Amino acid sequence: MPETPLTNRPKMHTGVPSSLTTAHRSVMRAVAVADAPCGLWFLEAVAAHTGTTSDERIDATVEELIVRGFLVDTAAGLRLSSIALRDDVLRDTPPSVRQALREAAAEVLADGGRPAQAARQLLRVLPAVSRSASALAARLAVDPAVGPSLAADLLLAAPAPGAAEARLAWLVDVADNLYLAGRVDETLRMLHREVAADRYGPRQRAMLLGRLGAYYATQRPSLSLTYLGRALNQELDVAGRSWTLTMLASLAARFGHPDAAELVAAAQRAHEHSPSPGGAIRLALANAARATACGDLPRAARILREVDAGEPAARPPRPTRSGR
Numbered sequence: 190m191p192e193t194p195l196t197n198r199p200k201m202h203t204g205v206p207s208s209l210t211t212a213h214r215s216v217m218r219a220v221a222v223a224d225a226p227c228g229l230w231f232l233e234a235v236a237a238h239t240g241t242t243s244d245e246r247i248d249a250t251v252e253e254l255i256v257r258g259f260l261v262d263t264a265a266g267l268r269l270s271s272i273a274l275r276d277d278v279l280r281d282t283p284p285s286v287r288q289a290l291r292e293a294a295a296e297v298l299a300d301g302g303r304p305a306q307a308a309r310q311l312l313r314v315l316p317a318v319s320r321s322a323s324a325l326a327a328r329l330a331v332d333p334a335v336g337p338s339l340a341a342d343l344l345l346a347a348p349a350p351g352a353a354e355a356r357l358a359w360l361v362d363v364a365d366n367l368y369l370a371g372r373v374d375e376t377l378r379m380l381h382r383e384v385a386a387d388r389y390g391p392r393q394r395a396m397l398l399g400r401l402g403a404y405y406a407t408q409r410p411s412l413s414l415t416y417l418g419r420a421l422n423q424e425l426d427v428a429g430r431s432w433t434l435t436m437l438a439s440l441a442a443r444f445g446h447p448d449a450a451e452l453v454a455a456a457q458r459a460h461e462h463s464p465s466p467g468g469a470i471r472l473a474l475a476n477a478a479r480a481t482a483c484g485d486l487p488r489a490a491r492i493l494r495e496v497d498a499g500e501p502a503a504r505p506p507r508p509t510r511s512g513r
Contacts, residue, residue, distance in 0.1 A: 216247060259274065323347060402417030430459055431463045434459045
């Protein structure tokens, strides 16, 4: 039978032949852990990070693997020729090598301006990562491009700090990200567990109660005000009292609480004495809510025009996954 262009095509492989060279295996493993089509730059950078560069040029190795049917070049990048081959390559890769490759891939993607992809790579190996990878996870968790849901997953996957103050800061970061991602039920369960454990002290307990009050505003107005009121009864420092009062004032004004005017005035005094993150925005929202309740819509509009809508404190509450 005469050969045709169809019969000349490279055959697809679903195994990892023992005849492959070390350079072949290194490239295929890097493509396999990429989890998506990748560019030549990615393979070169991963090889440099892991020290697996050889005398053979990577582009020449890639070309040979394409010709032999192991790799496919697409507009999106290079990928293995089949899912089965990808699974075989990953099974053929020792766990320690696979972890090192994923850590290197995360570093490369983070340095290449792709923090969300880098975060997803780290999630595949957390919590068993090196010190440098743990530092990268902490860095990615505060990158706006990663997004709050992925940031919360990164923080939860890494080991929680042992020291009380560090653990509390970690807990608040996780809770804030879960809340901003709309995962309110998870946030509330976690905070309730920590309040019940009572492992920190009065000042820290006040912070947790304050967060509970802030997050309950999405579904339980009376409970929200109750928890914030309990937080004020703890031994708060001036910064904690300022944060709690501005949060309480903004919610009281929104809900039409009869003591809203007094709470807003107290919150303004506390904020002037010790400004808290987002406090000015919460006070603006409180004053806008009070102006709206009084029918002074022009004043409310003027106040709201000065609010930075990109700040978390200015964002409207998101519903839970159950839609409650």
